[in-house]
Amino acid sequence: MNPAKPSSRADVRADIRDLATPLVHLASEPYYHATGDELAVFEAAARSCLPVMLKGPTGCGKTRFVEHMAWRLQRPLVTVACHDDLTTADLVGRYLIVGDETVWMDGPLVAAVRAGAICYLDEIVEARKDTTVVIHPLTDSRRALPVEKRGEYIEAPPDFMLVISYNPGYQSVLKEMKPSTRQRFVALDFDYPEAEVEARIVAHEGGVDDATAKKLVKLGSLTRKLKGAGLDEGAGTRLLVHAAQLIAVGMAPEIACTAAIARPLADEADTRNALDDLITAVF
Amino acid sequence: MSERKLFAHELEARLDELLLLSLRQRSAEEPAALLEALPRQMQERVLHWAGVAAQTSDDLGWLIVSLAAVKAASLGEDFDDWVRAGLDAYDRSGLAATRKALNDFAEVRRSSEQRSPGSVSFAAIEGRLSRFLHALDGRPLKLVSGKTAWTDTETLWLPERLDLADDAAENRLIYKATAALLWAQTRYGTFNLDPEAELELWPDRGRGLAWFAVVEAMRLEACIALELPGLALDIARLRGPWPPALDAAAEKLARPEATVADSLDCLAELRRVGAGDTPNFPHVGALDPVAARRVRAARITREMAIMRRALNVLRGTGPDGAAADKSDYPPLAAEGETQVVDPQFELLSLPPPAREAAKSLMQDFGEIPPEALHPAGPGAWQPVDGVDTPITASCTTPPDAFYDEWDYRRAAWRHDWCHLYEMEAPPGDHEWVDEVRQRHAHLIRSIRRRFEALRGEDKPQKRQFDGEEIDLDAQVDARADRKSGAAPSPRLFIHRRRVERSLAVMFMVDMSGSTKGWVNDAERESLVLLCEAIEALGDSYAIYGFSGWTRTHCDIYRIKRFGDRYDAGTRSRIAGIEARDYTRMGVAVRHLSGLLARQNTRHKLLVTLSDGRPDDYGDEYRGRYGIEDTRRALLEAREKGIRSYCVTIDRHGADYLPQLYGPAHYSVIDDAKKLPQKIAEIYRKLTG
Numbered sequence: 001m002n003p004a005k006p007s008s009r010a011d012v013r014a015d016i017r018d019l020a021t022p023l024v025h026l027a028s029e030p031y032y033h034a035t036g037d038e039l040a041v042f043e044a045a046a047r048s049c050l051p052v053m054l055k056g057p058t059g060c061g062k063t064r065f066v067e068h069m070a071w072r073l074q075r076p077l078v079t080v081a082c083h084d085d086l087t088t089a090d091l092v093g094r095y096l097i098v099g100d101e102t103v104w105m106d107g108p109l110v111a112a113v114r115a116g117a118i119c120y121l122d123e124i125v126e127a128r129k130d131t132t133v134v135i136h137p138l139t140d141s142r143r144a145l146p147v148e149k150r151g152e153y154i155e156a157p158p159d160f161m162l163v164i165s166y167n168p169g170y171q172s173v174l175k176e177m178k179p180s181t182r183q184r185f186v187a188l189d190f191d192y193p194e195a196e197v198e199a200r201i202v203a204h205e206g207g208v209d210d211a212t213a214k215k216l217v218k219l220g221s222l223t224r225k226l227k228g229a230g231l232d233e234g235a236g237t238r239l240l241v242h243a244a245q246l247i248a249v250g251m252a253p254e255i256a257c258t259a260a261i262a263r264p265l266a267d268e269a270d271t272r273n274a275l276d277d278l279i280t281a282v283f
Numbered sequence: 284m285s286e287r288k289l290f291a292h293e294l295e296a297r298l299d300e301l302l303l304l305s306l307r308q309r310s311a312e313e314p315a316a317l318l319e320a321l322p323r324q325m326q327e328r329v330l331h332w333a334g335v336a337a338q339t340s341d342d343l344g345w346l347i348v349s350l351a352a353v354k355a356a357s358l359g360e361d362f363d364d365w366v367r368a369g370l371d372a373y374d375r376s377g378l379a380a381t382r383k384a385l386n387d388f389a390e391v392r393r394s395s396e397q398r399s400p401g402s403v404s405f406a407a408i409e410g411r412l413s414r415f416l417h418a419l420d421g422r423p424l425k426l427v428s429g430k431t432a433w434t435d436t437e438t439l440w441l442p443e444r445l446d447l448a449d450d451a452a453e454n455r456l457i458y459k460a461t462a463a464l465l466w467a468q469t470r471y472g473t474f475n476l477d478p479e480a481e482l483e484l485w486p487d488r489g490r491g492l493a494w495f496a497v498v499e500a501m502r503l504e505a506c507i508a509l510e511l512p513g514l515a516l517d518i519a520r521l522r523g524p525w526p527p528a529l530d531a532a533a534e535k536l537a538r539p540e541a542t543v544a545d546s547l548d549c550l551a552e553l554r555r556v557g558a559g560d561t562p563n564f565p566h567v568g569a570l571d572p573v574a575a576r577r578v579r580a581a582r583i584t585r586e587m588a589i590m591r592r593a594l595n596v597l598r599g600t601g602p603d604g605a606a607a608d609k610s611d612y613p614p615l616a617a618e619g620e621t622q623v624v625d626p627q628f629e630l631l632s633l634p635p636p637a638r639e640a641a642k643s644l645m646q647d648f649g650e651i652p653p654e655a656l657h658p659a660g661p662g663a664w665q666p667v668d669g670v671d672t673p674i675t676a677s678c679t680t681p682p683d684a685f686y687d688e689w690d691y692r693r694a695a696w697r698h699d700w701c702h703l704y705e706m707e708a709p710p711g712d713h714e715w716v717d718e719v720r721q722r723h724a725h726l727i728r729s730i731r732r733r734f735e736a737l738r739g740e741d742k743p744q745k746r747q748f749d750g751e752e753i754d755l756d757a758q759v760d761a762r763a764d765r766k767s768g769a770a771p772s773p774r775l776f777i778h779r780r781r782v783e784r785s786l787a788v789m790f791m792v793d794m795s796g797s798t799k800g801w802v803n804d805a806e807r808e809s810l811v812l813l814c815e816a817i818e819a820l821g822d823s824y825a826i827y828g829f830s831g832w833t834r835t836h837c838d839i840y841r842i843k844r845f846g847d848r849y850d851a852g853t854r855s856r857i858a859g860i861e862a863r864d865y866t867r868m869g870v871a872v873r874h875l876s877g878l879l880a881r882q883n884t885r886h887k888l889l890v891t892l893s894d895g896r897p898d899d900y901g902d903e904y905r906g907r908y909g910i911e912d913t914r915r916a917l918l919e920a921r922e923k924g925i926r927s928y929c930v931t932i933d934r935h936g937a938d939y940l941p942q943l944y945g946p947a948h949y950s951v952i953d954d955a956k957k958l959p960q961k962i963a964e965i966y967r968k969l970t971g
Contacts, residue, residue: 087745095763102763149769176926203591218510222418228951230414254513277415277459281514 022110022230023076032061032068033201035193040067045186051162053182056190059144059236061201062165065190066120067274074115075159078108082127088134092147104150113138113145116159124164125177134179139184169233195221206244212253216240219282223265223275230271235261253283267278289326291319300910302344309345314352316561321355325362329355332366336373339800343373343381350385361392374801375427384862402446403454411442412462413953419463420510422643423935426462427545431661432568432615434465441465447565460518460566463511467503474575476543481550482572493561494553496570498546502526502536509539522564528556583647586640590651593637639938660957686870688834691911701834701870708828708840711859713851719811723959727815730963733906734819743777750776786970787845787882789875792860793893794830794840799862805955809892809962810842810857814849816963822970823884826853829871830863833900837870838863845882867904868897869912872927876920887925888970894955895933914943928969932958 045052046069054062063079070077080091093107112119124132140146143156164185166177192198195217203213217240222233239261246256262275291312298304298311318326321384329351337344341625347369351362358365374385407429411427416439429440439462445454467473477496485491500522500729525533532549535541535833620704644651685699720727744750746757754777761771790813792806810826817824825847842856843849872889879887897909917927929940929949940949950965952958 089760095760095767097759097763097766102766149764215512225418226414228949229417229953271414273411274414274418277411278418279513280517281415281463281511283513 021078021108021269022114023117025076026071027072030067032064033197038188046073046161049158050186053185053187054165054190057169057233058167059238060192072119076115078112078117079120080108081122082124084126086127088131088133089256113154113156113160116157118161119171121164125166143184202240202244205241207248208244215282216243222278231265254279286323288323291315294318302337302341310948313842317352317356325355342378356585361701372873385516401450402444403451404444408458416466419466421646421678432461433571434468435575436469437578457565460521461568463514464566467507471503471506473499473543474579478572480548492570494558494683496567497561498549500547500567501533502541505537526531526562556564586644589637589640659904686873689868689912689915701837703837703870703874705839708842708856709859713855713858715858716811716854719808730816731819734816743779745777746774747772747776747778750778752777767872784822785885788888790826790877791826791875791891792861793826795866796862796864798894801955803862805958806892807857807860808959812959812963827875828860831867832864837867839874851938866897867899872916876925879925880923889925891929896939910939
């Protein structure tokens with residue numbers, strides 16, 4: 001917030017506007033390669049006003065898919081990255097004091113409901129359990145959000161849609177979604193695309209030629225076999241794209257892969273070395 | 284410790300006690316007489332190691348004592364290393380190998396001292412290589428050290444140490460290239476044809492075999508080049524150019540469609556021109572087609588059976604088909620006799636073990652052999668698991684509880700099928716725990732520090748009635764509320780409070796016979812470390828062991844109940860955990876999850892420490908039955924709000940664990956000795 005004291009009521013309003021939740025209107029099509037019937041299911045869910053849950057390992061295209069769907073459905077998108085300190089007020093909104101006034105500030109969830117946007121709660125299991133509960137009335141037949149502080153009861157327009165994502169690969173027992181939350185959603189399973197499709201994605205997104213993209217995908221599939229044997233999770237498509245982007249601006253492939261794939265994945269010496277071996281084996 | 288030397292009769296008495304010699308009608312008189320001359324400190328070390336070895340096997344202990352008596356004086360400071368080398372050899376290949384390792388120790392030590400500074404040992408590269416191989420396609424391969432580099436298609440042997448090149452990087456590369464070539468032998472079908480007909484034509488079979496290894500190396504390098512071009516380049520640089528005489532063969536074998544048949548053609552050609560000794564390539568290991576094909580044949584039989592059984596189940600012509608009318612199995616659909624299954628369609632619907640078998644068969648044949656796709660039919664069925672021989676209870680006391688067991692074939696319960704006895708675990712030597720704590724003192728300190736940090740993560744709790752700090756956000760809200768006319772909340776403070784973890788953990792320890800030796804030691808050591816860690820954390824936990832002998836003898840050993848303290852009694856019960864009988868897991872899961880469910884905590888976690896799949900004597904528990912029953916028990920636990928996790932030392936665990944626990948809920952430790960180091964980290968991740 002601007003530390004200087006605002007001089008007039010109009011200034012206050014302007015300051016607050018800067019803090020408002022950004023509604024993203026996607027003008028151009030975000031690249032997304034469908035691998036199954038996820039487009040159709042999502043569109044049907046959107047038509048039927050049902051919330052959607054995306055499950056899948058990290059970096060396999062969940063966020064990109066939501067962006068793509070927002071563009072396809074021509075709806076604004078509000079994304080919230082959940083973390084373990086996310087409070088209800090962070091989602092719903094709060095009063096702020098500016099100068100000598102109190103000003104209500106819509107949180108991202110309320111902003112999305114008002115605008116008939118798609119609200120995407122990324123990695124929902126990271127959020128505190130009590131926070132997750134506020135989305136419940138939005139996800140059943142009520143489709144409304146009570147805002148206690150304002151005594152307001154906001155009914156969601158048909159265009160509002162709630163989308164959450166989570167990664168079932170997490171091992172912590174303390175980070176499980178409650179059945180009462182899970183059972184409100186239409187669920188879509190995401191996984192790494194098949195090699196050929198993934199190579200096309202990497203080539204397109206990373207700006208590298210097909211041969212390099214194929215090699216990167218090969219490397220990715222090799223690292224995924226190390227899940228549970230040194231790695232918590234193999235390289236996602238996102239990491240492969242990162243490596244491709246480094247290669248596209250002129251880095252040597254081995255160095256790019258070490259920096260973008262091997263190092264982010266592992267700290268332990270044996271696993272790091274094995275990953276280096278895989279990189280030199282593929283390139 | 285007093286400095287007085289022990290006299291022969293004292294040594295004899297202590298050895299007798301450690302090794303139970305009088306029971307075996309052996310006498311420690313001779314070694315004791317020799318040991319008498321040693322200084323007290325050395326005597327104690329010999330006794331210490333004798334005790335350690337005796338925990339694994341009395342014979343091993345005796346061997347170590349009898350050799351130590353002769354050698355201890357000359358070994359001096361190297362004595363501990365000497366024993367460790369012997370114990371390692373015992374783990375790998377048994378008593379005879381131990382004797383040899385202990386006798387050859389001095390020589391090996393001498394040669395290691397002369398070794399070049401750039402040499403690389405197998406132990407140093409094992410972790411890296413095993414992960415590398417794990418990532419490559421194909422069936423899982425075990426990595427062990429041996430005299431020469433070769434593979435039987437399931438295990439790779441690599442030399443103990445490499446010093447062919449001057450610098451370590453190059454030696455590591457030779458290790459990698461050698462391992463990759465052996466992997467390629469299993470991956471690209473070196474053993475799919477029997478080379479004996481050709482080899483017999485060679486005047487010198489050994490030379491023929493060596494040439495076979497070379498031409499296969501040429502073919503496989505081309506195969507590797509397609510999949511892993513970088514690796515192929517490294518190998519090509521390592522070996523240098525092929526000799527000109529092999530140019531024609533190199534061209535022929537570099538074609539992507541070349542198979543082992545082409546290699547055999549080239550081999551015949553080499554025989555005709557009378558090839559001399561093979562040139563020396565650093566990465567080409569030895570071939571033993573006879574051993575490899577034996578292993579391959581056994582595997583194929585096994586996997587065919589799995590496939591056909593799976594297809595039987597799929598198509599309802601299982602072994603119980605014939606018995607359908609007289610048993611209480613559900614009636615099964617009749618099937619045509621000669622119907623062949625469409626592999627593409629059905630492979631997808633196969634259960635995971637059969638899918639693995641199918642993949643492995645593809646690797647051995649290049650396709651699924653058609654005979655594997657004929658369901659066996661009721662008549663031709665050969666049960667693998669043996670027959671269900673009812674065993675009458677030999678125990679006179681009534682069981683503490685009866686548990687149902689799930690029979691997947693009937694899709695029904697067998698009521699009160701398992702007889703469960705719960706008893707206090709017998710105490711062991713509590714000094715053993717002290718010894719472990721001492722040995723791992725450093726590790727324990729670091730685990731405790733890390734865990735205390737986890738617990739001490741006293742998150743600032745915002746919006747409290749009372750606290751050490753003012754909560755600015757709350758103040759702002761309160762002020763805003765007052766301004767807008769609403770009643771402000773009085774919760775205006777931040778309070779730093781330890782976050783209640785509210786977690787109860789049940790450790791279920793496999794005490795089956797297969798854990799004998801290192802696995803048992805690793806389990807016990809891990810438990811000691813876990814206790815130390817969890818004590819620092821303050822979670823509520825219990826430890827129970829399980830074992831048993833058929834359904835009428837399912838034993839649960841109490842080691843630490845939830846209410847028990849981690850005191851001397853608990854410690855000695857941990858020390859007393861020993862390998863017993865079998866692993867009937869389902870009933871143990873049911874009983875222990877019942878105990879766990881009674882805990883009044885928000886999260887409940889059941890952690891299994893085991894070394895393999897569910898198994899029991901005699902009856903059908905060994906195969907799919909046991910897995911299905913255990914799976915059922917874990918699902919029931921889940922319904923009670925209990926989450927399960929499995930830590931296993933079974934390399935093949937990845938085959939069935941996803942089915943039991945779900946893909947994210949297990950870890951496989953590839954080496955029992957690493958378990959104690961890893962267990963605390965796993966626990967931290969699991970509950971962090």
